[in-house]
Amino acid sequence: xxxxxxxxxxxxxSLVCLVQGVIPTRHKKVTYNGLSMAFHALDFExxxxxxxxxxxxxxxxxxxxxxVLHLDLIEENARYWRGVDVLVFDSAHWWTHSDQWxxxxxxxEGKSLYKTMNPMIAYQKGLTTWAKWVDLNINPRKTRxxxxxxxxxxx
Numbered sequence: 001x002x003x004x005x006x007x008x009x010x011x012x013x014s015l016v017c018l019v020q021g022v023i024p025t026r027h028k029k030v031t032y033n034g035l036s037m038a039f040h041a042l043d044f045e046x047x048x049x050x051x052x053x054x055x056x057x058x059x060x061x062x063x064x065x066x067x068v069l070h071l072d073l074i075e076e077n078a079r080y081w082r083g084v085d086v087l088v089f090d091s092a093h094w095w096t097h098s099d100q101w102x103x104x105x106x107x108x109e110g111k112s113l114y115k116t117m118n119p120m121i122a123y124q125k126g127l128t129t130w131a132k133w134v135d136l137n138i139n140p141r142k143t144r145x146x147x148x149x150x151x152x153x154x155x
Contacts, residue, residue: 001049001050001051001080001081001084001086001087001088002015002048002049002050002088002090003050003051003053003056003077003080003081003087003088003089003090004052004053004056004089004090004091005052005054005090005091005093005094006054007090007093008050008088008148009050009052011088011090012037012049012050015048016030016039016048019039019041019048020039023041023043027041027042027043028040028041028042029042033080034080035051035052035053035077035080036049036050036051036052036080037049037050038050049080049084051077051080051081053077053080053091054091054093054094054103055069055091055094055095055103055126056074056077056089056091056126056129056130057069057070057071057072057073057074057077057129057130058070058073058074058075058076058077059103059104062105062106062108066105066106067103067104067105067106068104068105068107068108068113069103069104069106069107069108069122069126070108070109071107071108071109071122071125071126071129072108072109072110072125072129073129074129074130074133075133078137081137082137084143085142085143085144086143086144086146087138087143087144087145087146088146088147088148089130089145089146089148090148090149091123091126091130091149092123092149092150093150095119095122095123095126096119096150107122109125
C-alpha cells in the first residue's frame with residue numbers, strides 16, 4: 001500500500017500501469033473505497049493499494065467550516081493501513097505550503113488550538129504521531145514500512 005498525497009498517487013498509478021499490462025482483463029479489477037483505491041490481480045490474490053493521506057494525521061472541518069489539522073490524531077486515516085505486507089508512506093509537500101496555500105486554518109494538539117505554528121515543528125509533531133502509530137500497530141515481522149519524504153513536484 002502506498003500512502004500519501006498526489007505525488008504518491010502518481011507513483012501508485014505508474015506501478016499499476018506496469019503490472020496491469022501483463023494480467024488478462026478478466027483477471028484484474030480496480031476498487032474504490034472512500035479515500036483508498038486498489039488494483040487487484042485476482043489470480044495472484046494480490047493488490048496494490050493507495051490511501052489518500054497527504055498529511056498522515058487528520059484534517060477535519062471545525063467551527064465555521066475552518067480546517068483544523070489535528071497533529072495528534074491519525075486513526076481515521078490509519079484504518080486503511082492495517083493488514084498489508086508493505087506500507088510506503090510519503091508526506092512532506094503539503095507541510096511546506098505557505099500560509100497562502102496551506103490546507104488548514106488552525107493546528108490542534110490535544111485540546112489546544114493554534115492559529116500559527118512553525119510548519120516544520122507541526123510536521124515533526126505529525127510525524128511523531130505517525131511513528132507512534134507504526135510502533136503500536138505494525139508488526140515488523142509481517143509488514144515492511146518505508147517512509148519517503150520530499151520528492152520533486154509533479155506539476
